[in-house]
Amino acid sequence: MLKSLSFTDYTLAELTGIFREKNFPAYRAEQAAGWVYKKLVFSPGKMTDLPPDVKAFLSDNLHVTGSIIERVFESKLDSTVKFLVKLADGNYIETVFMAESGGKSAVCISTQAGCPIKCAFCVSGRNGLKRNLTVGEIAEQILHVNAHCRDNASSHNVKESQSRPVRNIVIMGMGEPLLNTDNLLKALEIITAKWGLGMGLNRITLSTAICPREQLDKLVKSKLVPNLAVSLHAADDNLRKKLVPHCKADIAEIVRNAKWYRSATGKELTFEYVLLRDVNSSAKDAGNLARLLKRCNVKVNLIVFNAVKDSEFSPPPEKDVLKFQDVLIRAGIMTFIRQSRGQDISAACGQLTSSE
Ligand code: SF4
Structure with a gap:
């Protein structure tokens, strides 16, 4: 019955139930989880105390990882590493590790193979959705990165906590996380549990382009509440419909839902805005955004468009980017220009695809 399922699809309570069914003592499940999540040992033969x-x-019966790293791309511009991950059914996703000293290292994980939202400037959505990732496929991305960095610690400038270098998680890779909420929540349970990866929710940020109240409500009820980043990209509905064509909610509803989540959880709320030349990056666009967010007490991250092949878009000149930021700051909105990482290996925002 279990064949071809992944160990990482299960919570400890479920694993314990499976082990008990086979007449193994319950503590063996926790021992096995310790090997996988703490020691990053994926081969049962090497779990020496079992x-x-x-x-x-x-x-x-249980593959410890159903996915494998097919290729690794290392940036020459910075310490970003991109992983092309092959799933058990032959689909591909990408995961990005941004190594930094001082505990800021982060992994950007995917939640879907492809993406149904089809943002006009993003490669991930060009071919639509292939499928949702399973619980294990979401959690395994972190295991793969941790294991890879442990094995290559010296070459990746990862000196501290070499066995588990991932300190922060951004759920911003391929896919819209809130269209795969149930699997994401179970993966978050594994990622944050003491018996699992033991990571704090304050170090996890979920990025959504659709911000649906019903799905946010599921997060709140589960108490697995990461920080929230909302990909806005436009301050008027006509333009946003062109840039984020498969989002049903209008901007007012998106902002309302995001603020509701913040007040229900006390978590950080950020709005993200990709700057596209001659599309959404004028001083007038900045003024519209400032009016929209003025009294929301939120942070804004500006992301200068990263060039992708065959795209109709291009990045605005630096002076326009600075002007845009200035308009927001003058309106009292904390605004940052996010540095793109790993552009030479197509690992930056909007560039992720299944490179195969
Ligand atoms: S930006 Fe995000 S939501 Fe939009 S198509 Fe790309 S992956 Fe999907």
């Missing part, structure tokens, strides 16, 4: 019958059960 008895042979438990190892054999794991080998025969």
